[in-house]
Amino acid sequence: MRKSTKALGVAAALASCIAASHASAETAAPVPYPQRIVTLVTHSSPGSGSDVFLRELVKYLHKYINANFIVENDGGGSGAKAMSRVAIAKPDGSTFYAATPTYILTSLLSKPSKTYRDLEPVVNFFTDAGFVYARADGPYKTLNDVIDRAKNARGRWGVSNPGSLERQAAEALKRAAKVNVAIVSHDGGSAMMINVLNGTLDAGFGEIEEIRAQLEGRKLRLLATLSDARIEGFLDVPTAKELGYNVVLVKFRGLVGPKGLPPEIVKVWDDAAQKILADPEYRKMYEAENLVPLYLAHDRYEPYIAQFAADTGTFLKAAGVIR
Numbered sequence: 672m673r674k675s676t677k678a679l680g681v682a683a684a685l686a687s688c689i690a691a692s693h694a695s696a697e698t699a700a701p702v703p704y705p706q707r708i709v710t711l712v713t714h715s716s717p718g719s720g721s722d723v724f725l726r727e728l729v730k731y732l733h734k735y736i737n738a739n740f741i742v743e744n745d746g747g748g749s750g751a752k753a754m755s756r757v758a759i760a761k762p763d764g765s766t767f768y769a770a771t772p773t774y775i776l777t778s779l780l781s782k783p784s785k786t787y788r789d790l791e792p793v794v795n796f797f798t799d800a801g802f803v804y805a806r807a808d809g810p811y812k813t814l815n816d817v818i819d820r821a822k823n824a825r826g827r828w829g830v831s832n833p834g835s836l837e838r839q840a841a842e843a844l845k846r847a848a849k850v851n852v853a854i855v856s857h858d859g860g861s862a863m864m865i866n867v868l869n870g871t872l873d874a875g876f877g878e879i880e881e882i883r884a885q886l887e888g889r890k891l892r893l894l895a896t897l898s899d900a901r902i903e904g905f906l907d908v909p910t911a912k913e914l915g916y917n918v919v920l921v922k923f924r925g926l927v928g929p930k931g932l933p934p935e936i937v938k939v940w941d942d943a944a945q946k947i948l949a950d951p952e953y954r955k956m957y958e959a960e961n962l963v964p965l966y967l968a969h970d971r972y973e974p975y976i977a978q979f980a981a982d983t984g985t986f987l988k989a990a991g992v993i994r
Contacts, residue, residue: 701733701734701735702939702942702943703737709764709767710740710741711740714746714773715746716862718860718861719831719859719861720771720831720922720924721771721924724924728740728796728947735942736939736943748781749780751781751783754787754789754790758790759785762932763936766928767793767928768927769925770924770927771836771923772835772839772923772979775787775979776836787980790930791929791931791932794940794967794972796926796948797923797925797957798923802877802879802882802896803894803911804874804882804886805891806867811873812892814895814914814916815914818850821845821851825852826850826853826873828841828845829863829867829874830855830876830877832857832858835856838854839983844911844916844918860877863875864881864882867891876897879960883960893905893908896909897911897919898910899912905961923965923975923979927976937969944966944968
């Protein structure tokens, strides 16, 4: 009984500390920042994954950083235009880019004037898995239905843009299943989803954030998740690996900026990222969106990006996509 009472006391003290830290995080004033307006740029179209990520993020950032945040969609060249815009911006903390694997793939596949090497990784927030989906009232109830279609007639699969990780995953599934498929690129995930809904595409490769409304409205059906294990909240959806196709898609989500950012600005973002990920309201949102927190501070994010780029380059060379 004495041990039990002691354990309860420790637990109560711990709970009190956690509650106090949350309360202090909620009541503390946002830290000073050298810029009044901060622009967060994405190559994604409105309603696509990175656009949703940024627009949800800015709802909470002002609690921790004393600045006004705006999101701007700057499409073109699968991210090449947005990368160039941020790379040539002043390194004063006023402009950042929503980084996903797309900015590495675009750099490797199309050799734009500015690449991921011209941008400085600042901080990472999340990873999230990709999904394969089809329209709910269509003929495809499972991933194998889509594969069988592609074996009997040329299939059509959709991806967000030519330089996306979804494109890489679709190509990998095409090879693993040994099927003849046209992989159709779009100007963002929301544009691709429309072509799944109207039957132009057999299936799409995308993110939950892009299709949640259509899932809840029973307009789309998830066929598989491209993760190592089943996703909490979608435990009835099998992984592609379970179905015999060793295809995994895990996407990082963070912010990068122009080269030469001052250490004091980087520190503001490192600190704010930890606080915002612990914010109870924000946590409720991102858990509902099936985003997995992966906080990587500046000193860890830079080598992470370098390694991801090296691994991606190796994959693309092995697949004969690049030399």
